[in-house]
Amino acid sequence: MAYQNLLSEIRESVLYVTINREQKLNALNKATLAELADVIAFAAKNEEVRAVLLTGAGPKAFVAGADISEFADYSGAEGEALAKNGQNQVFDAIENCPKPVVAAINGFALGGGLELAMACHIRIASENAKLGLPEVTLGLIPGYGGTQRLTQLVGKGKAIEMITTADMISAVEAEKIGLVNHVVPAEELLPKAEEILSKIKLRAPLAIASAISAVNAAIRYDENGFETEIKEFGKCFDTEDFKEGTSAFLEKRKAVFLGK
Structure with missing residues (x-):
């Protein structure tokens, strides 16, 4: 598994996946989405993998959004295809993965980044994390399942407020409304994820x-x-x-x- 934008390795039956575009705040471009699709397909089929831990490189961002430059000139049909392909190959694939996928949110999780975290089965955030869906500031709406998964997690009223105001919320607020499972100090983020995964690995x-x-x-x-x-x-x-x-x-x- 040699990737340009991801780091991946199996340790003790857990596939650790790190989105490794720190200089771009781990923004999701086409190449990164293609690699995520590949690594999730690998995890689903590989018998050695019992679970997946997904995080972002560096201390600032889990994923700060999508790479806007790639689709700024798209037509409506191209935009629809972008959303459909991304949902089918990455976001829905994560949600439907038979192995639990835990998101360790180590900083900004905005736009496509929050959508990626919401596709995961369990979300753990560091205290410095900020979460939001700012797409309406670009004249867009979330296109990778964000309107659906946010509503499922926090309810219709809160989802509409977050999406239409484009406000970021803190990790503490995210835990309060059910958007994340746990909030821990930054240095305890991966250990907390590993603690949960160590229990999961004992089960059938x-x-x-x-x-x-x-x-x-x-x-x-x-x-x-x-x-x-x-x-x-x-x-x-x-x-x-x-x-x-x-x-x-x-x-x-x-x-x-x-x-x-």
Whole structure:
């Protein structure tokens, strides 16, 4: 996995992905989005990877937005294609990844950066993080799922306020409204993410994938979440992990899950 705009490495079953454009505040350009699509597809298929930790390089920004220069001259059709491709290949791919993706928000998460964090399953922010969707200041709206995911996370009224005012909010405010799970001092950001991931890695991987699928179904208008849960629940019974988990419980020992 050799990338120009990302750093990636597997450590202790976690794929660490760092968006490495510090001089550009880790802004999302086409090349970076293509690499993110590739690395998420890799994570989803690789049996060694149990989870993903996504962060930005340097102390200032997680991702400060999209690279505006790349689409400043786009037509309506080109803009629509930009949003559709980005959502399908990156943002929806992260949300639907069977491996939990944890965003470690180490600074500014604005525009596409906040949309990227919201596509992740769990969000942890450093105390200095600032979050917002400033697209209306450019005559645009969020195009990578931001209007939908922000509404799901914080409710319609707060989402409309954040999007129409384009105001940034602090990490503390983000935690208060449910936009992030935890806020910690900057030096504790990665350790907190790793603490959560260390617990996740002890659990049954196939059950985790089923849980992600079922939870995602809860917010899809075209899917019955209860039916999805029933189906995923049933699938778990056919796994070796289920046999191991129940045997370990009955034998009063710790389970060792193999993801089979």
